[in-house]
Amino acid sequence: MSDHRYDPSEIEPRWQQVWETERTWEVSNDPDDRDKSYVLEMLPYPSGEPHIGHLKVYSVGDAVAHFQRRTGKRVLHPMGYDAFGLPAENHAIRTGQHPRDSTAAAIASFQKQFREWGISIDWTREFGTHEPRYYRWTQWIFLQLLEHGLAYRKDSAVNWCPNDATVLANEQVVDGQCERCGAEVEIRQLEQWFFRITDYADRLVDDLDTIEWPEHVKTMQRNWIGRSEGAEVVFRCEELGIDYPVFTTRPDTLFGATFFVMAPEHPDVERLAKGTGHEEEVREYVNRVLTHDKEERGSADREKTGVALGRTVTNPVNGEQIPMYVADYVLMEYGTGAIMAVPGHDERDYDFATKYGLEIRRVVEGTPEEGGDEHGLPYPGDGPLVNSHPDFDGMPNREALRAIVDWLDREGKGHASVNYRLRDWLLSRQRYWGCPIPVVHCEACGIVPVPEDQLPVVLPDVEDYAPKGKSPLAAAEDWVATTCPRCDAPARRETDTMDTFVDSSWYFLRYCDSANDEAAWDPAVVAQWAPVDQYIGGVEHAILHLLYARFFVKALHDLGHLSHQEPFAKLFTQGMITKDGAKMSKNKGNVVAPGSIVASHGADTARCYILFIGPPDQDADWSDKGLEGVHRFLSRLWRLSAAVAQETPDHPIPDDIDGDDLALVRKAHWAIEKVTGDMAGRFAFNTAIAAVMELTNEISRAYNDGSPSPGPLRFALTTAASLLFPFAPHTASDAYHLLTGERVWEEPWPASDPVYLDEETFELVCQVNGKVRDRVTAPSEAGEDELKALAHASPKLAPHLDGKTVVKEIVVPGKLVNIVVR
RNA sequence: GCCCGGGUGAUGGAAUGGUAGACAUAAUGGCCUCAAAAGCCAUGGUCCUUCGGGACGUGCGGGUUCGAGUCCCGCCCCGGGUACCA
Numbered sequence: 068m069s070d071h072r073y074d075p076s077e078i079e080p081r082w083q084q085v086w087e088t089e090r091t092w093e094v095s096n097d098p099d100d101r102d103k104s105y106v107l108e109m110l111p112y113p114s115g116e117p118h119i120g121h122l123k124v125y126s127v128g129d130a131v132a133h134f135q136r137r138t139g140k141r142v143l144h145p146m147g148y149d150a151f152g153l154p155a156e157n158h159a160i161r162t163g164q165h166p167r168d169s170t171a172a173a174i175a176s177f178q179k180q181f182r183e184w185g186i187s188i189d190w191t192r193e194f195g196t197h198e199p200r201y202y203r204w205t206q207w208i209f210l211q212l213l214e215h216g217l218a219y220r221k222d223s224a225v226n227w228c229p230n231d232a233t234v235l236a237n238e239q240v241v242d243g244q245c246e247r248c249g250a251e252v253e254i255r256q257l258e259q260w261f262f263r264i265t266d267y268a269d270r271l272v273d274d275l276d277t278i279e280w281p282e283h284v285k286t287m288q289r290n291w292i293g294r295s296e297g298a299e300v301v302f303r304c305e306e307l308g309i310d311y312p313v314f315t316t317r318p319d320t321l322f323g324a325t326f327f328v329m330a331p332e333h334p335d336v337e338r339l340a341k342g343t344g345h346e347e348e349v350r351e352y353v354n355r356v357l358t359h360d361k362e363e364r365g366s367a368d369r370e371k372t373g374v375a376l377g378r379t380v381t382n383p384v385n386g387e388q389i390p391m392y393v394a395d396y397v398l399m400e401y402g403t404g405a406i407m408a409v410p411g412h413d414e415r416d417y418d419f420a421t422k423y424g425l426e427i428r429r430v431v432e433g434t435p436e437e438g439g440d441e442h443g444l445p446y447p448g449d450g451p452l453v454n455s456h457p458d459f460d461g462m463p464n465r466e467a468l469r470a471i472v473d474w475l476d477r478e479g480k481g482h483a484s485v486n487y488r489l490r491d492w493l494l495s496r497q498r499y500w501g502c503p504i505p506v507v508h509c510e511a512c513g514i515v516p517v518p519e520d521q522l523p524v525v526l527p528d529v530e531d532y533a534p535k536g537k538s539p540l541a542a543a544e545d546w547v548a549t550t551c552p553r554c555d556a557p558a559r560r561e562t563d564t565m566d567t568f569v570d571s572s573w574y575f576l577r578y579c580d581s582a583n584d585e586a587a588w589d590p591a592v593v594a595q596w597a598p599v600d601q602y603i604g605g606v607e608h609a610i611l612h613l614l615y616a617r618f619f620v621k622a623l624h625d626l627g628h629l630s631h632q633e634p635f636a637k638l639f640t641q642g643m644i645t646k647d648g649a650k651m652s653k654n655k656g657n658v659v660a661p662g663s664i665v666a667s668h669g670a671d672t673a674r675c676y677i678l679f680i681g682p683p684d685q686d687a688d689w690s691d692k693g694l695e696g697v698h699r700f701l702s703r704l705w706r707l708s709a710a711v712a713q714e715t716p717d718h719p720i721p722d723d724i725d726g727d728d729l730a731l732v733r734k735a736h737w738a739i740e741k742v743t744g745d746m747a748g749r750f751a752f753n754t755a756i757a758a759v760m761e762l763t764n765e766i767s768r769a770y771n772d773g774s775p776s777p778g779p780l781r782f783a784l785t786t787a788a789s790l791l792f793p794f795a796p797h798t799a800s801d802a803y804h805l806l807t808g809e810r811v812w813e814e815p816w817p818a819s820d821p822v823y824l825d826e827e828t829f830e831l832v833c834q835v836n837g838k839v840r841d842r843v844t845a846p847s848e849a850g851e852d853e854l855k856a857l858a859h860a861s862p863k864l865a866p867h868l869d870g871k872t873v874v875k876e877i878v879v880p881g882k883l884v885n886i887v888v889r
Numbered sequence: 890g891c892c893c894g895g896g897u898g899a900u901g902g903a904a905u906g907g908u909a910g911a912c913a914u915a916a917u918g919g920c921c922u923c924a925a926a927a928g929c930c931a932u933g934g935u936c937c938u939u940c941g942g943g944a945c946g947u948g949c950g951g952g953u954u955c956g957a958g959u960c961c962c963g964c965c966c967c968g969g970g971u972a973c974c975a
Contacts, residue, residue, distance in 0.1 A: 287893090287970060287971085297975085315975060397975080408975085416975085418973095486974080486975090487974095488974055681902060682902085685894090690900080700912095754903065757903075757913075758911090758912085764912090767929090771930090834955085837956040842908070877956075883908075
């Protein structure tokens with residue numbers, strides 16, 4: 068065996084060549100009798116070189132794809148590049164290399180490495196989202212949404228990143244900072260393009276119940292959408308004759324509203340204060356608050372501040388005049404920018420009321436619990452109503468809530484209402500490297516969509532693409548100057564480009580029909596593959612990409628272009644690979660480059676190790692020593708295969724095997740059972756690989772003893788190679804080929820034979836009072852009485868039973884006997 | 890604060906309420922070798938031991954059970970998400 072040397076640098080390119088020339092992983096759009104399975108990993112953002120996270124996500128996805136194929140599925144496993152966007156553009160600005168060129172270089176590097184890793188991709192479907200043949204259809208989708216009112220332009224307060232010199236979507240602002248560059252985000256009043264994702268808020272929440280996603284991702288989406296049910300209630304300022312609707316989730320506490328608060332940004336604040344004598348104070352306060360940065364204002368711990376407006380509004384349920392305030396704890400972005408304050412039952416209102424000496428009234432009887440003041444207030448819980456109105460007092464508050472809303476509705480003073488935290492998706496960007504928005508601005512006709520037959524609106528080549536606060540495209544005069552498609556008058560092109568997340572919100576649809584030049588896709592073809600059966604990617608996209616893609620599919624479904632409503636039936640989020648406990652980064656100098664690992668140990672070792680290191684949804688720390696261990700395992704399996712292939716003839720397994728031969732065959736069947744179970748419905752690659760290791764160790768021991776017969780030995784080894792294939796495709800293919808002359812991917816997934824799974828005997832655990840005292844061999848078919856007798860017969864149990872009374876005997880067939888004594 | 894994860898040997902991690910620590914790494918001893926590497930064999934939670942075995946052991950404290958890493962109650966610590974959302 069020692070004369071065979073495991074050399075991945077020879078084995079891996081050889082099999083990659085076979086897959087390349089034979090186009091092994093291509094799949095046609097012509098259905099056959101197999102079930103389909105669409106396995107997809109999130110497409111890479113091509114910048115620089117692939118990193119270890121890429122190796123992980125594609126190793127996981129490839130294992131799934133291979134397992135699906137070998138268990139008889141027709142598998143779609145494509146690849147593409149999310150090529151437009153800020154990182155590429157910023158990189159280009161830094162290096163002076165045009166984003167088109169740096170992106171092309173990065174894509175080439177990814178393509179090369181994906182092949183070196185041996186990922187089983189159908190390359191015929193490949194595209195980059197920056198290619199006109201792709202973004203032509205991104206523009207088409209935009210026009211579809213525009214035509215149906217789901218894309219619109221409006222002037223509003225938007226997030227602006229001063230560093231990247233562009234607006235951002237709410238989803239791209241993290242803790243008041245730009246998600247990409249970390250700069251403090253400013254608020255600017257600008258006219259921008261939006262997608263009406265809020266129209267889909269309810270369905271985006273409700274349909275989470277129809278998909279198999281990790282619960283924490285669903286929760287993040289629910290929280291982001293932030294659906295709250297309650298009521299809109301109108302408070303009227305009699306002096307000025309203006310109605311102020313507020314949103315509340317607690318209309319049951321309306322009788323406890325003792326003041327009214329407006330956000331400092333509320334447009335009516337100044338007008339309300341005017342002529343009350345509070346004017347100056349209010350103006351000063353508002354100015355001070357609005358110049359505070361968002362971060363400081365966002366914290367709930369911060370002491371609330373506010374000033375009186377000098378006006379009152381009428382509480383619609385009891386006609387009380389309650390004072391109006393402006394305060395920084397009320398946000399303009401949520402609800403109506405004004406609230407009714409119920410200090411008795413809301414902690415924030417309570418804090419404010421305490422500070423400014425405002426009335427605090429209990430209207431819900433509470434069970435006394437910890438916290439609160441000497442009266443147990445604020446009390447946020449449930450209970451019967453008090454101090455409200457004879458019609459409602461004594462009524463459980465949840466019931467009263469409905470009754471009060473009904474009453475408001477009848478009186479025309481309010482109605483049931485649902486509020487969302489979700490805002491419409493701001494999609495325009497004042498940047499160069501993105502998909503042009505296909506509209507024209509005409510003085511006479513206004514905004515005019517570019518006719519479909521004129522798509523794509525091609526992104527022009529410009530020399531100076533640095534951000535300037537307005538789109539760099541604006542400088543491309545001969546591109547901007549055009550004629551109105553409607554009236555033929557001189558007109559100007561839209562110069563903003565689309566957010567990169569628009570590009571990636573439909574790419575999984577395009578893979579199904581990527582060669583189609585007549586349409587974005589043929590609905591029949593997409594219907595055949597969709598939805599993605601297994602989607603795999605990082606949890607960092609939980610509310611960005613994953614929410615946007617769901618919105619796109621629902622909108623396109625409603626417009627009649629799709630027959631499904633959820634893009635990703637199952638989602639798996641993989642954990643990060645760290646080094647020395649820290650995220651890999653160039654600054655820390657702890658980067659493990661996949662390319663160098665592949666060069667030194669081979670792709671199979673790298674892939675297998677990443678899957679073996681631990682459960683793939685958890686973070687894991689990279690260890691070079693651990694990598695060596697996996698390398699030794701692959702090497703041992705391969706060398707055994709090479710030796711056995713050479714030394715032993717190909718024999719069938721005789722019917723009457725026993726001893727070591729039988730043990731070997733049994734172990735092989737045990738491994739089939741274990742690996743299959745770990746792969747089907749689970750992502751337990753670590754334990755699956757451990758099972759193949761166990762099998763290989765047993766084969767190795769038997770081989771070194773010189774005991775096994777050729778049939779069982781070959782069977783066990785062939786099985787090991789076959790089971791290993793999804794994780795280490797090159798090594799497994801080579802070992803399998805050495806042993807059988809066959810191609811392992813053309814073989815069905817091995818099936819375990821129950822005959823070999825059942826042993827005639829098992830190790831019976833004998834316990835006294837739950838403590839293990841002995842282990843004896845027992846016949847598998849032994850009955851309870853026989854097992855009890857075996858346990859009692861054990862000399863090791865005798866001292867523990869001596870002089871004691873047997874109280875109870877528990878028998879778990881096939882496992883143990885527990886004798887309870889006193 | 891709230892919502893999710895997680896806490897098991899020196900290390901990464903295994904364990905449908907039923908033998909805790911599979912598999913791998915590090916370590917130790919041995920074989921092979923002039924030597925080393927590779928490979929192979931053995932040991933491998935802690936403490937005690939008359940070497941038969943015994944006691945303890947899965948973050949902490951209780952509980953349910955014949956039996957708890959696993960289930961329940963109350964905490965502690967770590968990681969992630971989210972946070973004046975009315």
